[in-house]
Amino acid sequence: MNAQSVVHRVCPLCRQDNRATPVFSAYSPGEWDLKCCAGCGFVYLESIPDYSATADTLAWDHTFIAWHEARDKAAAQQMLSKMGRGIRHGTHLVRKRRRMDQMIAELAAPGPVLDVGCGKGSQLARLPAQYIPYGIEISAGQAKFAQDLVAQRGGAIMVQPGATGLRQFPAGFFTGIMMRSYLEHESQPREALEGAAHALAPDGVLIIKVPNYGSVNRRVFGRRWCGFRFPDHMNYFTPDTLVRLCAECGLAVRSFSWLDRLPTSDNMWLVAGRA
Numbered sequence: 001m002n003a004q005s006v007v008h009r010v011c012p013l014c015r016q017d018n019r020a021t022p023v024f025s026a027y028s029p030g031e032w033d034l035k036c037c038a039g040c041g042f043v044y045l046e047s048i049p050d051y052s053a054t055a056d057t058l059a060w061d062h063t064f065i066a067w068h069e070a071r072d073k074a075a076a077q078q079m080l081s082k083m084g085r086g087i088r089h090g091t092h093l094v095r096k097r098r099r100m101d102q103m104i105a106e107l108a109a110p111g112p113v114l115d116v117g118c119g120k121g122s123q124l125a126r127l128p129a130q131y132i133p134y135g136i137e138i139s140a141g142q143a144k145f146a147q148d149l150v151a152q153r154g155g156a157i158m159v160q161p162g163a164t165g166l167r168q169f170p171a172g173f174f175t176g177i178m179m180r181s182y183l184e185h186e187s188q189p190r191e192a193l194e195g196a197a198h199a200l201a202p203d204g205v206l207i208i209k210v211p212n213y214g215s216v217n218r219r220v221f222g223r224r225w226c227g228f229r230f231p232d233h234m235n236y237f238t239p240d241t242l243v244r245l246c247a248e249c250g251l252a253v254r255s256f257s258w259l260d261r262l263p264t265s266d267n268m269w270l271v272a273g274r275a
């Protein structure tokens, strides 16, 4: 990758420039430098492809990487994941497998609902009839599929980076915003969450699903943890850093219990509203 196609990032959480901070060598393969911020502890990719490179070659279909370790990881982590599901199942407090559309149906008032990083629109297609589906997608190719799908229901797809697109909707427009497998890909997560706070209705809900860098799996499997994907996963949230970033962006956590961030699960779910 040449120098012109790489963007240097400061810490998305506290804005410290970590050029002088040593690379997190255990988790930094080849040219991708993972940094643990010396100021706040947030873990992030310091140099990333710029947006045009992302749109052209990376997209968000996750298929561009020949991730040769994927099969090994899947097998190795099956056991711990099953343990986590077993714990959740045993409590009877949450479903075995959560889905965004079901959570929206439970938590969001009828009206416009946005999927940030909507891909081809599969998640929007599952929204119940009381919602008008909107999407933001950086890949024009994928957005075209989603556009055909949502137009019949009065919605629309915006072809933009997430952080930029969110700002273009009127304030308070959405009763629900979904960020599933999105925030870890966003080069500007702070701007994206600020945009969500802007675009959410006063009683609207933002539902976030991201990999949990604080998970047991990451500690056990290290470099082989399934949450590591370079360079498309740029932000590595723990429960603590996710909550802190939300708070800094004008969002108040509504739901984030221990069941939403089980240490045995690779992912965590957070529900927020406007602060």
Ligand SMILES: [Zn+2]
Pocket: 011, 012, 013, 014, 015, 016, 037, 038, 039, 040, 041, 042
């Ligand atoms: Zn920081």
